[in-house]
Amino acid sequence: MLETELAGVKLQNPTVLASGILGVTGASLVRVATQNGAGAVTAKSVSLKERKGHPTPVLITYEHGMLNAVGLSNPGIDEFIPEIEYAVKNAGVPVIASIFGSKVTEFGEIAKRISAANPGIIEVNIACPNVDDEFGRPFSYDPGIAGVVTRIVKKNTKIPVFIKLSANVTNIGEIAKSVQESGADGITAINTVGPGMAINIEARKPILSNKSGGMSGPGIKPIAIKAVYDIYKSVKIPIIGTGGISTGRDAIEIIMAGASAAGIGSAVYYRGPGVFSKICSEMQEFMDKEGFSSIKEMRGIAHEK
Amino acid sequence: MKNDEFTVLRISETVSESPDVKSFIFDYDLNAKPGQFVMLWLPGVGEKPISVSGCKEGKFQLTVCGVGPFSNAVLKLQKGDKLGFRGPFGTSYSLPKKNGAIATLGGGYGSCPLAFLAEVAIAAGRTVYFIEGARTKERLLFGKRMSEAGVHVHFATDDGSFGIKGYATDILSNLLKEEKISKVFTCGPEIMMKKAIGICEEKKVPVEVSMERYMKCGIGVCGQCAVDDLGICLCREGPILDGKTAMKIKEFCAYHRDASGKIIK
Numbered sequence: 065m066l067e068t069e070l071a072g073v074k075l076q077n078p079t080v081l082a083s084g085i086l087g088v089t090g091a092s093l094v095r096v097a098t099q100n101g102a103g104a105v106t107a108k109s110v111s112l113k114e115r116k117g118h119p120t121p122v123l124i125t126y127e128h129g130m131l132n133a134v135g136l137s138n139p140g141i142d143e144f145i146p147e148i149e150y151a152v153k154n155a156g157v158p159v160i161a162s163i164f165g166s167k168v169t170e171f172g173e174i175a176k177r178i179s180a181a182n183p184g185i186i187e188v189n190i191a192c193p194n195v196d197d198e199f200g201r202p203f204s205y206d207p208g209i210a211g212v213v214t215r216i217v218k219k220n221t222k223i224p225v226f227i228k229l230s231a232n233v234t235n236i237g238e239i240a241k242s243v244q245e246s247g248a249d250g251i252t253a254i255n256t257v258g259p260g261m262a263i264n265i266e267a268r269k270p271i272l273s274n275k276s277g278g279m280s281g282p283g284i285k286p287i288a289i290k291a292v293y294d295i296y297k298s299v300k301i302p303i304i305g306t307g308g309i310s311t312g313r314d315a316i317e318i319i320m321a322g323a324s325a326a327g328i329g330s331a332v333y334y335r336g337p338g339v340f341s342k343i344c345s346e347m348q349e350f351m352d353k354e355g356f357s358s359i360k361e362m363r364g365i366a367h368e369k
Numbered sequence: 370m371k372n373d374e375f376t377v378l379r380i381s382e383t384v385s386e387s388p389d390v391k392s393f394i395f396d397y398d399l400n401a402k403p404g405q406f407v408m409l410w411l412p413g414v415g416e417k418p419i420s421v422s423g424c425k426e427g428k429f430q431l432t433v434c435g436v437g438p439f440s441n442a443v444l445k446l447q448k449g450d451k452l453g454f455r456g457p458f459g460t461s462y463s464l465p466k467k468n469g470a471i472a473t474l475g476g477g478y479g480s481c482p483l484a485f486l487a488e489v490a491i492a493a494g495r496t497v498y499f500i501e502g503a504r505t506k507e508r509l510l511f512g513k514r515m516s517e518a519g520v521h522v523h524f525a526t527d528d529g530s531f532g533i534k535g536y537a538t539d540i541l542s543n544l545l546k547e548e549k550i551s552k553v554f555t556c557g558p559e560i561m562m563k564k565a566i567g568i569c570e571e572k573k574v575p576v577e578v579s580m581e582r583y584m585k586c587g588i589g590v591c592g593q594c595a596v597d598d599l600g601i602c603l604c605r606e607g608p609i610l611d612g613k614t615a616m617k618i619k620e621f622c623a624y625h626r627d628a629s630g631k632i633i634k
C-alpha cells in the first residue's frame with residue numbers, strides 16, 4: 065500500500081533518508097535501511113576532491129529547526145566509492161548517491177565515476193556555489209546553468225538522475241522545467257533554506273563558525289510544500305519532496321502537493337533514527353481512515369479543482 | 370530539547386590537575402550521568418566534545434587536556450571567563466544492579482569520566498578500585514580527589530616514577546584475581562580498552578568502554594561518528610558501550626575517520 069516509484073526505481077515505502085544526514089558511511093546507510101525502515105537512502109554529497117568542511121560549531125538547533133554549515137565535507141569520490149558499494153550491496157533498498165561540483169565539467173566526471181558503484185539513482189546537489197561564475201552563485205539559481213549541469217550529468221551516466229533544487233529562488237517552476245527539458249529523470253526539493261544566523265547573546269557572537277547556515281526542520285516545511293506544489297504544476301517527472309517532514313501527516317501533505325516520495329533529514333534528530341518506520345505506520349493509519357489504498361491516489365491531489 | 374542549545378556560563382573555579390590538564394568548574398545544574406559529554410564551545414575558536422568529569426547538585430566540572438589549538442586556547446581561560454556548552458549528550462556508564470565492588474581503568478585523560486563515576490559509585494555505597502595509567506607521575510590525574518572520596522587508588526606509570534612500573538591493565542588483571550569485582554569500567558586508548566575487555570571476558574566480569582570518534586553535531590544527525598559495520602553514531606548510541614558491542618565494531622582498535630570522512634589507519 066505504501067509502495068512508490070521514482071523513475072522506474074521501486075520503493076517499498078516513500079520515506080527517503082535525505083543527503084547529509086547520517087550518510088557519511090556505507091554502514092550507516094545500511095542501518096537506516098535495514099533497521100530503521102527507510103524506503104531508500106541518500107548518501108552524503110561527494111565531490112571530486114576531499115573537503116574538510118567548516119570548523120565546528122557546524123550544527124545547532126533552535127526553536128523551530130536547525131542551522132547547519134557542515135560545509136559539504138567529504139573524503140572525495142575515490143575514497144567514497146567503497147562506501148557506496150557497501151551500501152548498494154547490503155542495504156536491500158535503493159541507494160541514492162549525491163554528487164556536487166564547483167565547475168560544470170566536474171559534475172560530468174563525478175557522475176561517470178560514481179556510476180561504477182551502481183547506485184539506484186544519482187542525485188545532483190546544485191545548491192553549491194559555482195566557482196566559474198564571477199558572482200559565485202549556486203548552479204541552482206539559474207534555469208540555464210541548472211540545465212547545463214543536468215545535460216552533462218546525463219551524458220555521463222545511464223543511471224536515473226535527480227536534480228536537487230534550492231527553494232531560495234523566485235522561479236522554482238522554471239528551473240524544474242529547464243532540468244526536465246535537459247533530460248532529468250526526477251527532482252529532489254528542497255535543500256536547506258536561508259541561510260540563517262543565530263547569535264548567542266552572552267557570547268555576543270554568531271554561533272556557527274561559518275556565521276550563517278542552511279535552515280532545515282519543521283520551520284521550513286511550508287516552503288517545501290509550496291516548492292513541491294509549484295514544481296508539480298510545471299513538470300511531469302517524479303519529485304522527492306524534502307524539507308521539514310517529521311510525521312506521517314507531513315509526508316502525506318508533501319505527497320498531496322505532488323511528491324512521489326518524502327525525503328527525511330532533520331527529523332532523525334527530533335524522533336530518532338526510527339523515524340522512518342514511525343512515519344510509515346502513521347501514513348498507513350491516515351490512509352486507512354481516509355480510504356486511500358495507494359501513494360499514487362494521493363499524489364498531487366491538492367491540485368484538483 | 371532545551372539542553373541542545375548553547376548555554377554560556379562564567380567559569381566559577383579552575384583546578385590545575387597536571388602541567389597540561391586543567392579542570393573548569395561551573396555553577397550550574399547539568400544533570401549529567403558519568404560517561405556523558407558536552408559539546409564545549411569557545412566562541413571564536415571552536416567546539417569539541419568533552420566528557421563531564423564531575424557533577425553534583427548545582428555544580429559540574431570539565432577537565433581539558435592540551436592536545437591541540439582548541440584545548441590549548443581553553444587552558445588559557447581563568448575564573449570569570451565565559452565558555453559555552455550544549456548537552457549532556459550520549460550514553461552513560463551503568464552501575465550493576467546488585468551491590469558489589471567495581472573497578473575503573475583509565476589511561477591518561479581517560480580518567481575524567483571515571484573519576485565522576487567513582488564519586489557516584491561511592492555515594493551509592495559501592496566499593497571502588499580506581500586504576501590509572503600514565504606516562505609519568507606528573508601526568509597522573511585525580512589521585513588526591515579519589516583518595517579523599519574513599520576510593521582504592523592504584524597507579525601505574527611507564528617510567529615507574531609512581532605506583533607500579535608497567536601497564537594499568539596488569540593491575541586490573543591482578544585485581545580480578547584477588548578481589549570479587551562485579552563490573553569494570555574503562556576509558557582511554559583503544560588498545561588498552563581492548564586488552565581490558567579480554568581480561569574481563571576471561572574472568573566473566575562485565576565491562577563497559579568509552580569509544581569516541583570525530584564528532585561534529587553531537588546529536589546523531591551529521592553521521593560523522595558512525596562506526597563500521599554497526600552504523601551507529603557514537604555521539605548518540607555511544608560513547609559508552611558494553612564490551613561485547615565494542616568488539617563487534619570492526620574499526621575498534623583498527624581505524625577511524627577524519628573530519629572529511631576519510632579513513633585513517
Ligand SMILES: Cc1cc2nc3c(=O)[nH]c(=O)nc-3n(C[C@H](O)[C@H](O)[C@H](O)COP(=O)(O)O)c2cc1C
Pocket residue numbers: 082083084085108109123130132134136162189228254255256279280281282284306307308309327328329330331590591
Ligand atoms: C547536517 C545536514 C547536512 C546536510 N548535507 C547535505 C548534503 O551534503 N547534500 C545535500 O544535498 N543536502 C544536504 N542537506 C540538506 C538535506 O538533505 C535536506 O534537503 C534539508 O535538510 C531539508 O530537509 P529536512 O528539513 O528534513 O532536514 C543537509 C542537511 C543537514 C541538516
